[in-house]
Amino acid sequence: MPVKDVDYALSISGLTKSYGDLVAVNDLSIDVHRGEVLGFLGPNGAGKTTTVGVICGLLAAEAGEITVHGHSLSHEYAHCKQLIGLCPQDVVIWEALTCMEQLTCVGRLYDLDARAARSRAQELLESLGLSDRRDRLAGTLSGGMKRRLNIALALVHRPRVLILDEPQAGLDPQSRVLVREYVGALSDTTVILTTHDMDEADRMSDRVAIIDHGRLLVLDTPDNLKGSVGPGDVLEFRVAKGQDEKMERLRKDLPDGVTDKGLEGQVLRLVGGDLLNLLPVLLERFEHRGVAVEDTVIRKASLEDVFIGMTGRRLRQ
Amino acid sequence: MRLGALLRKTMIENFRDWKMLVMTLSFAPFFVVLMYFYFEGATTSYRITVVNRDQGAVAQELIKRFEEVESGEGTTVLRVAEEGDLAAAQERIRDRSADLVVEIPEGFSNALLHYSEGREGPPLVVRTYGDPANVKYMMAAAFCDYLTYEYAALITGETGPMVLEPVSLGGVDAPDEFDLYVPGLLALALMMLMFTAAGTVIKEKDKGTLLRLRISNMSTAEWLAAVSITQVTIGLLAVALTYLTAWSLGYRMSGSLFDVAVVTVLSSMAIVGISMIVAASLRTIFDLVTIGTFPFFILMFFSGGMFPIPDVQLFALGVRTINANDVLPTTHSIAAYDRIMNTGGGLGDVAIELAAIVLLSVVFFAVGTWAFTRRHMVAR
Numbered sequence: 001m002p003v004k005d006v007d008y009a010l011s012i013s014g015l016t017k018s019y020g021d022l023v024a025v026n027d028l029s030i031d032v033h034r035g036e037v038l039g040f041l042g043p044n045g046a047g048k049t050t051t052v053g054v055i056c057g058l059l060a061a062e063a064g065e066i067t068v069h070g071h072s073l074s075h076e077y078a079h080c081k082q083l084i085g086l087c088p089q090d091v092v093i094w095e096a097l098t099c100m101e102q103l104t105c106v107g108r109l110y111d112l113d114a115r116a117a118r119s120r121a122q123e124l125l126e127s128l129g130l131s132d133r134r135d136r137l138a139g140t141l142s143g144g145m146k147r148r149l150n151i152a153l154a155l156v157h158r159p160r161v162l163i164l165d166e167p168q169a170g171l172d173p174q175s176r177v178l179v180r181e182y183v184g185a186l187s188d189t190t191v192i193l194t195t196h197d198m199d200e201a202d203r204m205s206d207r208v209a210i211i212d213h214g215r216l217l218v219l220d221t222p223d224n225l226k227g228s229v230g231p232g233d234v235l236e237f238r239v240a241k242g243q244d245e246k247m248e249r250l251r252k253d254l255p256d257g258v259t260d261k262g263l264e265g266q267v268l269r270l271v272g273g274d275l276l277n278l279l280p281v282l283l284e285r286f287e288h289r290g291v292a293v294e295d296t297v298i299r300k301a302s303l304e305d306v307f308i309g310m311t312g313r314r315l316r317q
Numbered sequence: 318m319r320l321g322a323l324l325r326k327t328m329i330e331n332f333r334d335w336k337m338l339v340m341t342l343s344f345a346p347f348f349v350v351l352m353y354f355y356f357e358g359a360t361t362s363y364r365i366t367v368v369n370r371d372q373g374a375v376a377q378e379l380i381k382r383f384e385e386v387e388s389g390e391g392t393t394v395l396r397v398a399e400e401g402d403l404a405a406a407q408e409r410i411r412d413r414s415a416d417l418v419v420e421i422p423e424g425f426s427n428a429l430l431h432y433s434e435g436r437e438g439p440p441l442v443v444r445t446y447g448d449p450a451n452v453k454y455m456m457a458a459a460f461c462d463y464l465t466y467e468y469a470a471l472i473t474g475e476t477g478p479m480v481l482e483p484v485s486l487g488g489v490d491a492p493d494e495f496d497l498y499v500p501g502l503l504a505l506a507l508m509m510l511m512f513t514a515a516g517t518v519i520k521e522k523d524k525g526t527l528l529r530l531r532i533s534n535m536s537t538a539e540w541l542a543a544v545s546i547t548q549v550t551i552g553l554l555a556v557a558l559t560y561l562t563a564w565s566l567g568y569r570m571s572g573s574l575f576d577v578a579v580v581t582v583l584s585s586m587a588i589v590g591i592s593m594i595v596a597a598s599l600r601t602i603f604d605l606v607t608i609g610t611f612p613f614f615i616l617m618f619f620s621g622g623m624f625p626i627p628d629v630q631l632f633a634l635g636v637r638t639i640n641a642n643d644v645l646p647t648t649h650s651i652a653a654y655d656r657i658m659n660t661g662g663g664l665g666d667v668a669i670e671l672a673a674i675v676l677l678s679v680v681f682f683a684v685g686t687w688a689f690t691r692r693h694m695v696a697r
Contacts, residue, residue: 056532057531057532057696058528058531058532058696059696059697060696060697078534081532081533081534082534084532086528086532088525088528090525092524092525092526092528092529093526094326094330094524094526095524096329096330096333096334097326097329097330101326101329102326104322105322105323105325105326106529106533108318108319108321108322109319109322109323109530109533109534109535110533110534111318111319111534113318137333153529
């Protein structure tokens with residue numbers, strides 16, 4: 001399949017898609033470099049799956065343009081199909097076919113000849129730890145194995161752009177490592193990874209795009225994004241209910257070097273450079289204001305903090 | 318290449334889904350066995366109750382002649398019972414234990430003997446009673462009328478100005494009731510394809526695997542071709558099994574197997590077309606086994622295979638009347654099967670039925686494919 005010599009494996013420009021009055025994707029523009037792993041983060045209903053649906057040609061956009069390795073999705077769809085591989089969020093396999101049968105069938109549907117399809121199927125089964133299940137009906141596999149087969153089906157035709165929609169959901173820890181290592185080793189493949197799992201996105205992505213309400217909020221490397229939250233650590237205090245007034249007074253009396261990132265429910269989130277040393281001082285202030293602390297957590301800043309900082313709420317809300 | 322892969326996949330899935338397959342393949346053979354035992358595997362017979370008010374020798378001889386009528390296979394055609402009371406005999410008509418009551422009047426024997434001696438008298442009245450709603454009534458009445466007139470002519474020597482001579486066309490023995498049901502049961506075997514055909518398509522939607530097909534290089538036409546070839550194969554198997562079941566119970570076809578196969582292939586395509594319309598309207602297998610049974614029952618009950626239904630004329634096309642159930646391809650399938658299997662007709666004899674099946678196949682397929690593509694295959 002000819003691939004144009006362009007900088008971007010995938011280029012989305014001004015993409016808009018609505019369902020009735022609901023604007024699912026709103027003027028979204030993202031350029032994805034060749035060979036990079038792009039984490040595509042957002043809460044439920046943010047527009048991730050709709051964007052993926054449009055990229056794969058399953059949904060029609062109202063406005064905007066998508067190119068895959070320089071080929072226009074709207075004008076060269078047949079060409080783009082061959083370049084894209086999709087691993088959907090749900091396990092989408094033919095339960096009455098064996099692993100080998102369905103991988104070979106999908107290979108043939110992407111115009112691989114019979115021998116190449118079988119060879120590629122065998123290769124994928126070995127890579128994803130399913131070779132001893134090659135002749136088992138897919139319906140009889142364990143949940144984790146079905147997930148791995150789901151990923152293998154997206155890779156049969158060696159796509160240049162691989163879209164993994166929540167690939168880690170339902171995977172056991174061992175399978176997670178296997179999939180992570182396999183995806184990491186796809187040197188010539190661009191990977192779009194939509195996920196709720198901040199750690200996984202942080203670990204696997206070269207860059208992360210965060211979207212909410214169909215709009216792109218930010219696009220950068222994980223380190224840069226985490227750096228934008230503030231220097232150092234994140235400190236979370238879970239306090240007892242019914243202390244709103246005391247909390248208001250406390251938040252006006254925080255020591256220097258501490259940034260108030262807001263109160264979310266009963267959790268006060270603070271960011272600072274050396275919060276571990278400031279912890280005794282902070283606890284003294286809580287005591288002084290009569291605020292009862294139920295739990296305290298200190299950790300490094302994460303992508304979740306980036307999201308909370310931008311939207312004021314957690315990713316899973 | 319893609320068609321081959323899809324065909325293999327569809328075949329494997331259909332043949333591994335053994336519950337649905339067994340249901341499809343065994344449904345019509347089961348009804349063949351049921352019908353056979355219902356009709357006791359015998360040649361059609363008609364139950365005659367005679368109320369003999371005469372008791373003379375001539376009347377007894379007439380009854381004996383009723384009893385002696387035999388089919389080509391040597392089986393009794395008229396099963397005669399006698400009843401002394403007319404009301405009791407008429408009750409038999411109502412409870413369907415008799416198809417016809419023949420009332421022989423008092424003085425029947427003497428009157429005929431008088432006629433034979435050249436003496437005339439008032440005309441004899443031999444009354445028959447029956448229920449027009451009973452499909453056997455008219456045939457039983459025809460048999461008895463004919464036998465009575467023939468016997469009266471024989472006794473009196475008065476042959477009249479004409480002789481009625483029935484000639485059987487088709488060159489085969491008269492089919493019995495069981496034989497008449499076999500074509501309809503073959504069509505029933507094909508109607509069951511609706512579940513496997515629509516099920517094959519709906520399952521892809523229900524399980525989400527349609528997504529994988531859509532994003533591949535496969536075209537809708539290739540997929541539907543694979544589904545159609547698979548269903549035609551199952552249709553041929555279902556019809557073969559149904560015929561073999563009937564054959565093992567004594568049914569013998571007059572026409573050629575090849576002609577039956579041609580009707581089967583064309584009819585299967587029409588059923589797949591209807592299935593596509595069903596599949597376009599439904600989303601889950603549960604929908605299919607609930608809502609999807611509605612079109613199945615329409616085909617089953619209104620194609621005319623299970624029981625005769627009155628003609629509801631829509632319009633006339635030349636000399637041919639187009640009835641409401643002519644829009645069902647299985648109506649023509651049953652007619653074609655019947656012509657080939659029971660009267661020894663060839664493809665030329667069922668050309669109109671075949672043309673109707675092809676036309677309806679094209680229409681249903683076009684509508685079904687358009688609806689399914691629009692609903693499930695196009696990015697919206």
